[in-house]
Amino acid sequence: MAGRSTPAEGRYGGKDAAQRQAERRARFLEAGLELFGGELGYRGTRLAALCKEAGLSSRQFYEEFHSLEDLLAELHLMVNDVAQQAVNEILPEVRDLPLAERIPRLLHAYVKGAAADRRHARIAYVEIIGVSPRMDLQRLERRAGWIDFLRTMGDDAVQRGELPPGDHRIAAAAFIGAVNGLMHDWVIGWVDASLEEIADELLQFLLGRYRITS
The missing domain is CATH 1.10.10 (Arc Repressor Mutant, subunit A)
Structure with a gap:
């Protein structure tokens, strides 16, 4: 800007x-x-x-x-882009893998991209919250983008016969809410865990929701 x-x-x-x-x-x-x-x-x-x-x-x-808020807004977009790029980079490698193998690799890539630099995670999951209506809208727009990404992945899995038909947007929204909540608590110190443990916990959420076994 x-x-x-x-x-x-x-x-x-x-x-x-x-x-x-x-x-x-x-x-x-x-x-x-x-x-x-x-x-x-x-x-x-x-x-x-x-x-x-x-x-x-x-x-x-x-x-x-x-203003400082303008700087925060640009940083928030930047750290989201880093996480998205981490996922995009691994997509070609996992596209043809079975769902039980795709999900762990994509999820670990996301967590690493979003939080390997703890400053990124603090901006994305803590500092952006409640700053202003403008920042809330930007945060929700990015959240909606991740929900759409997961819904698309779910729909693709349905087409492959890996998942039953259903409204995968609901499950995606629930999962993104879980990600945001867990990452927020991790950043502020309420959850004592490594990034690997964070990713594994989120993985269990997805595997259990879709009854996927490796």
């Missing part, structure tokens, strides 16, 4: 204005990831602290973002 002013044109230090702007934006995103996804969290982070972490000025921040 564009900020309030336009950076100066021309070259400086061998880099043009677009390159310098991209680098500044990346530094603000990394600073936001570190602070929003760390002990301070989004609500505890002030602009001065963010700029200090990025090594840039508030004026430069407002060249890129209108």
Whole structure:
């Protein structure tokens, strides 16, 4: 999202204005990831602290973002994209495997993509909640995307004769709710488990729901 002013044109230090702007934006995103996804969290982070972490000025921040919420919004989309990419990368490898083999590999890929960097998990499952109606809508839109992904996977399994016909959107919504709840509690320390244990617990949820045996 564009900020309030336009950076100066021309070259400086061998880099043009677009390159310098991209680098500044990346530094603000990394600073936001570190602070929003760390002990301070989004609500505890002030602009001065963010700029200090990025090594840039508030004026430069407002060249890129209108507010800290704008930065949070971009980070939330970014960490969701990382998780989605982790799943997308493994899809070609598992597409032709039996369902009992596809599900574990896809689920472990998702959990690793979503939470291998704990800062990503904190932003996706904790910091985004209740910030504003805009952020709630963005969170729900991304959640709906994951539900549609799972529904499509279920429908494909029906076509292959691996699952009985049914409304797989209901099961997908229930599962995504379980993922969000468990990951939230893991991030804030209410659940003491490794990522492997988290993925295995979620796997049991799916296997039990569809009575799938390996």
